[in-house]
Amino acid sequence: MILKNSGLKSKALMLALTALPVAAFGYTALQPAPIAAQSLSASAAQAQPGQIVAMRRISESQYRHIIADVFGPDIRVAGRFEPIVRPVHELISSGASDAAISPAGIEQFDAIARVIASHVFDEKHRSQFTPCAPLDATKADDACAGGTLAPLGRYLFRRPLTPSEQAFFTGLAGRAATRSGSFAKGLELSLAAMLVSPNFLYVIERAEADPASPGSLRLDNYSRASRLSFMLWNTTPNEALLHAAEIGALTDQAKLSTVAESMVKSPRFEQGLRAFFSDMLLFEKFDELAKDPVVYPYFNQEVAAALPEQTLRTITDHLLVQNGDYRQLFTTNRTFMTRVLGPVYQVPVSKSKGWVDYQFSPKDDRAGLLGQAGFLALYSHSGRSSPTLRGRAIREVLMCQPVPNPPGNVNFTAVQDTANKAMPTARIRLSEHATDPTCSGCHRITDPAGLSLERFDGIGAFRATENDTPINIAGSMDGSDFFGGAGLGKALADSPSTPMCVASRAFEFATGRPSENAALIEALTKSFGSNGYGIRSLFLQVAIMPEAWRVRASKPVIESQVSFADLRAKNP
Amino acid sequence: MTYAKARKRNLIRTACFLPLGGALLAVGPMTGVADFGSPAIGQQAVTKLPNPPADGIMGFVVEDFIPPVIQGKDACPEGTVRKVRDEYLAALPEAERTRLMLKENEEELVAKWQASLFGSNNTNICSQPDMFTRADMRTVQSKFSHGLDLDGGKSVDTCAHEEFASPAGVTGIDNQEYRVMGCTLEWRGVDGIAGDQAIGTRQFHASGEWTQVILLKGVDSLQHDDSVEVIYANTPDRPVQDSKGHFLRGASFSASTKLPRHRNVLHGRIENGVLTTDPQDIMLAQTWGQGGSRDIRGNRTKFDYRRGKLQLTFQPDGSLRGMLGGYKPVFDVIQSPGIGGVGSALVAGIDCAQYLQTLRKYADGIRDPKTGKCSGVSSAMQIRAIPAFVNDVPAAERMTKR
Secondary structure, rough: OOOHHHHHHHHHHHHHHHHHHHHHOOOOOOOOOOOOOOOOOOEEEOOOOOOOEEEOOOOOOHHHHHHHHHHHHOOOOOOOOOOOEEEEEEEEHHHHHOOOOOOHHHHHHHHHHHHHHHOOOOOOOHHHHHOOOOOOOOOHHHHHHHHHHHHHHHHOOOOOHHHHHHHHHHHHHHHHHHHHHHHHHHHHHHHHHHOOOOHHEEEEEEEEEEOOOOOEEEOOOHHHHHHHHHOOOOOOOOOHHHHHHHOOOOOOHHHHHHHHHHHOOOOOHHHHHHHHHHHHHHHHHHHHOOOOOOOHHHHHHHHHHHOOOOHHHHHHHHHHHHHHHHHHOOOOOOEOOOOOOOHHHOOOOOOOOOOOOEEOOOOHHOOOOHHHHHHHHHHHOOOOHHHHHHHHHHHHHHOOOOOOOOOOOOHHHHHOOOOOOOOOOHHHHHHHHOHHHHHHHHHHHHHHHHHHHOOOOOOEEEEOOOOOOOOOEEEEEEEEEEHHHHHHHHHHHHHHHHHHHOOOOOOHHOOOOOOOOOOHHHHHHHHHHHHOOOOOHHHHHHHHHHHHEOOOOOOOOOOOOHHHHHHHOOOO | OOOOHHHHHHHHHEEEOOOOOOOOOOOOOOOOOOOOOOOOOOOOOOOOOOOOOOOEEEEEEEEEEEOOOOOOOOOOOOOOOHHHHHHHEEEOHHHHHHHHOHHHEEEHHHHHHHHEEOOOHHHHHOOOOOHHHOOOOOOOOOOOOOEEEOOOOOOOOOOOOOOOEEEOOOEEOOOHHHHHHHHOOHHOOEEEEHHHHHHHHHHHOOOOOOOOOEEOOOOOOOOOEEEEEEEEEOOOOOOOOOOOOOOOOEEEOOOOHHHHHHHHEEEEEEEEOEEEEEEEEEEEEEEOOOOOOOOOOOOOEEEEEEEEEEEEEEEOOOOEEEEEEEEEEHHOOOOOHHHOOOOHOOOOOOOOOHHHHHHOOOOOOOEOOOOOOOEEEEEEEEEEEOEEEEEOHHHHHHHHOO
16 A cells, blocks of 8 residues: 555555454455555646545544435444544544544444444345345355445445455455355445445545646546535435436536535535534534533533534524525524423423424524524533633634634633622623733633623523623624624624635535635635525535635655555554 | 431332322432421412513422421321331230230231231232221321311311311311321421422422423412412423422423323412412322333322312412312322232331221211211312423313313
């Protein structure tokens, strides 16, 4: 295996490790053709067709969607997934471009794969996936195994299996069938091997020469099918997309536009949009959200689980069902409620189960996403609210304006002393804290916005006072003054940074890397605005813009080589 | 209480479905003990009250629904009611009692007192309490009880009975259930610690099995209002609780749409911040656990209050405190140990026959006009309800399921 890129190198090591479960079963003689992971050199013209230019690890939600789409929702996906690390100020989607899998992570994937494969080829399900009957159910049948595994491999690898892959997986199934005395067991092992293959666990993008721009590279058709599908639907390409890739339609700009347009109009776009906003809004933080039960008796695990769903429902309803303006996500008073969340908001919920529409009254001062308990609780401490965390999240998450980390020797005594009657409100405590010149610079950026949300406590419940003192909700941001959550929401909606931020995130989500091309993002934002800030138009634009399909050139790195033979020697 | 006694007590609580004399069992550790120190009986008018909502609709979920017990030594100067083993021994000649109480005769004693719980044809004192004759049990000797004046001091439809006065000095309190049951350990508890009745009832309300909601309609003032509609119903929705087991305010509930839904529509009036409903039969759910219909758990019975009425005082914090009163069929009082069968006697030491016999003796309500005999006892339950959003059964559904 030839490696020229450090990121790809680590993934290739993972590739080798994925062979271990198969090796352990005694089939080390059979290996699929190694993945030739080569970086693009500065001289892109030297690139060969089929060259790998990017590998992005699929996320847990993508994994689950793929299994449900390919095998049906009744196939159980049980296990823990190694998380993908979020790079600072970037999306997890960008982290996926650099994500390796640890040996422990691979063991988890292997365990999950074996459970899935056992369900797919159990007596209840196998007839759905086996287009033929083996000559003898207790023996190998290469023709039938090949006929079964080839279409599954095409969906899982998001391209047709190569001849060597076909031979490998068919042979593996045959040998396992012979050893176990079961044709189905052979298929099971072979499918499990597919599911731990890097060709499945990584979305592998390959480049080809761009005829429109001699000397340049562009993504090939199957890579485009995968990117479109994961970007817009958060799952593997369906039959129509694979067919479009097969006939070369996705490198034809007009046909690409047609396909992308139909995809953003599809109901499945909601799945993609949920993945995008979960990534952009850092929803992985909900997994570790904890509150002091004495301070916040209304917070519990059911509430924690419902909070991101409430936000996602609000987003998808506004942007897709209502076809609304993205900026109005910060001013809308329309949301959804459950019995679990009702007590937090102190509002009635008519249905015992499920979600119901809910409209906040203007006097509630809950405007858009920032008025939802999800945002308010996420950006608070476990026992108190935090105008600073909230203000920072507004800057970084919603406006893409990174705020420096505080120095390591900050004295937080004043802001943490919430019971101090001499400094009863967060505003007073922060003003005391910010007298320190090392702190005041950043707090000027974050706090004036966050303080306008102070009538919402650390779990987002309303409060008019803190320590019996009325809360002042005056706020300001970038020169505009306002009051409360409604004022802040309007300021955000009016800010040019807000749509530009989501546009840049959409591009990053699609390509797996943040754009360094300011002109491109500005043009994208302008197009977003000219289309009424509709989210479908934004993602359509990202999907069809030629810049998104161009391949990034990288610096040449020193070649290295890892072979399965080496690994086998080390792991006999 | 010694450690050994406390340990035994907890073991019993957690080990089985312990029917109380009315006793509710399997209630676990004594968390959620009712606040007996506070003036929960809210007859006293409260002066500072908020305005009602503009639409006049107010919802509440009942957090406490417990028999009101006045602890202290006055009520039961001879101690709590004896358990079946002790009752058996007490009935013996002294010499025989002394002999059986010797350690070496423990096995014989156990065999004999347990045998006394059974009758012919495999009957037992809790499944067939009518078929056993027992001595009367100790009753409350105090002149004080919580409760309501159910008969207005006139014994028109009632049987002769002595009335209590409330600790606040209100006279004419009818609560014969307390008079009979108030000296049982399950009701009385140990001073400072609530009895199993109180704890178990709280558990059933917290679990969604007996949970009750109150919906007030047409409230114009919390001080004075001539006409208020009161929906008093069960809900299948489980209350949200904090880490200490207290119900949280502002949760939503739906009145049960499942038949029999026990949706009581009452008419009331508010005077000096006290809501009182007109006498009317009130029925509420009483489900014993989640088991199937053939299991003890899952048995569906009911709270049946004849000529029942609510008297609830609005509190400045938005809650309601007060009483539900009414006449309860005597057998309903021992519903729980009755369902528990002989286990109630063997494990909890409850003599259902003795309870039933004494309840009949003191019955003061549900009088048969032909015989003049009463088959019910006046009863009261202490209520504390906190603000909630209550969804009533939709009108269309009420019509179709009627």
